[in-house]
Amino acid sequence: MWNWSGSDLKLRLTLRVAIVSTLCFAVISGYFLIEADRSVRGRIAAVADVAAKTLELQQSKIQWLNNARSEFPDLDSVAASVMTPGLCLAFRSNSGEISQRFCGGAQTDTAAPPLAFAALYRRLFDPGREAVQQVVSRGNAIGEAVAWIDPAVPTAEAWHDAGRLMAVFMIALPLLCALVYAALARALRPTRQIRDGLERIAAGDLAARLPPFDLAELSAIGDVFNQLAERLAAALSDRNALTQKLILVQDEERRHLARELHDEFGQSLAAIRALAASARQTAAADCPPLLAECDGIARTATDMMETLRGALFRLRPPDVDELGLAASLEGLVAGWNGRARGQPRFEITISGSFERLAASVSANLYRIVQEALTNAAKHAGATRVMLRLEMREPPPGGGDSTIVLAIDDDGQPGDPDPKGDPQLRSGLGLLGMRERVAALGGRLSFETGQPSGSSLRVIVPVAASREAAQVERAA
Structure with missing residues (x-):
């Protein structure tokens, strides 16, 4: 099965045109074959009608002249004027006996059709079917004028006509597909510009714009593309401006927090270190066991000062x-x-x-x-x-x-x-x-x-x- 995914649009449309053209050719060929069969049927029916009227005139002449020795039926005059290759003409009595029959020879200049085509054509049209017209004398049917055609003759003619149509189709279809593909390639050439514009937009170039096109549909796409690019550029500009404001606010908050930590927390740690140093002097004179606790408080305050200094460096370098x-x-x-x-x-x-x-x-x-x-x-x-x-x-x-x-x-x-x-x-x-x-x-x-x-x-x-x-x- 044909895989349509990812196929070229020009190729896809050209293949569809080829498929539709093939279907149209098949319908037209069928129409011509039906019309040809209808024409043959009409011609055979007309021959049978002429033969029946001729025989009725012959019968009336015999009765008027009261000449029983006159030959009846006599289809020579009719056969001489209507006989064609493969055509057969006969008189059949009421008992079903064929009294006289003439058949034209088959054509020798037409190639025999393939067996498959012959079998299909005979199944569809039954080309050997008889055309029957009653012969009436004094109000009574005395027999039938029968005309038919050899099935090989219309089958060969149909194959010959179909072959000519097929040859024309095999020449016309590639030319049609080539012209359609070229026309589509020219009409869809602006799609490359649309694709390039989309790629530029995807790459971040919001200044990409599409020119006006000759086709109304592509021109409408270009207008929508340009409007979208303008709105996207405006939206990104607004977002960037908002983000810049947020970054500035963040930097300002960092500076404010750094000042607060330096002024409040830093001074408090400095005071703790000073109090720890004072307490150590007092403990050294009055209570030596407290020296270790005073030194621990001083070290803790010093570590906190170092941590605070690192935080201030990160907040406000x-x-x-x-x-x-x-x-x-x-x-x-x-x-x-x-x-x-x-x-x-x-x-x-x-x-x-x-x-x-x-x-x-x-x-x-x-x-x-x-x-x-x-x-x-x-x-x-x-x-x-x-x-x-x-x-x-x-x-x-x-x-x-x-x-x-x-x-x-x-x-x-x-x-x-x-x-x-x-x-x-x-x-x-x-x-x-x-x-x-x-x-x-x-x-x-x-x-x-x-x-x-x-x-x-x-x-x-x-x-x-x-x-x-x-x-x-x-x-």
Whole structure:
């Protein structure tokens, strides 16, 4: 059975045209065969009618002349005028006896039809059927004029006519299919543009638009496509703007929380350490057994201060604009190595100069790295994390410099989210990373290895990031 799935539309329509044409040919051929058989039947019936009337005239002449010696029946005159190849003419008396019969010879210039066609034609049309007309004299039937045709003759004629039709059909059908396929290929040529437009939309190019087409149906599809692209671009723009606001709110909340922790919790810990030191001095003079408890309180306060300092560093990192992106990332990695104490192991490689980057660009890249390292260390259980930051110079043919950020780890990926990406549970996670990269005009890809490991790639054009920074400052 023909498999229609994934087949070419032009081929599919051309095959349907071929099938319909074949059916039409079969119907037309059947119609011609029926009309030919009807014509033969009518001709035989007319011959039988002429023969019957001739015999009636002969019988009337005999009776009028009272000449019993006259020959009856006499079909010579009729046979001489109507006889054709394969035609038979006879007179049959009331007793069923054939008194006279004439038959024309069969054609010799017509090829014999195949046995299968002959058997089918005879089953459908019964070409040897007789045409009978009564011969009446003085109101009484004295016999029948019978005409019939040799079945081989109409069968051979039908095969000859069908062969000519078949030859015409075998020539016309390929030409028709070729013309239909060419016409369809020309008419459906705009579908390539529609497919290219859809692929551009799928790749994230929301500026893709379709031109007007000659066909009204395709032109309507193009109008709907352009409207959909415009609405999608507007919706994504609104979503990006909302996400940017959420990111700004998150950063502001982090700064506010960092100030609150530093001002309130930090001062309280400093006061506890001071009270512990004072209590130790008093205990050293009055109650030596309390020295150990005072030292324990001081150590606990010191550990809490270190923990608070790490939390403040993550909530509000050092000013990237002042230190620079490279120095800030090196400090971030050093902090993680210091806290992790070798497990996991963080490594960083930086190539190129990042001193002229805008502050917002450096801050967004820093947050992306911070989010990725946090996920690798706390959620993926990685034992080794590799961070590479590279400033790639423009190609020789011209273009812009690009910032390439790559983070690889050997941890276990998280549970996939509905979009197929592993879910990063820290902050806004992967969504926040994507929006930060989108705000810089870059691209982000995240892949998980089998059975473990993950790779994060971020590519940001420097020119696009500068424009994004200008728009952010204007907003």
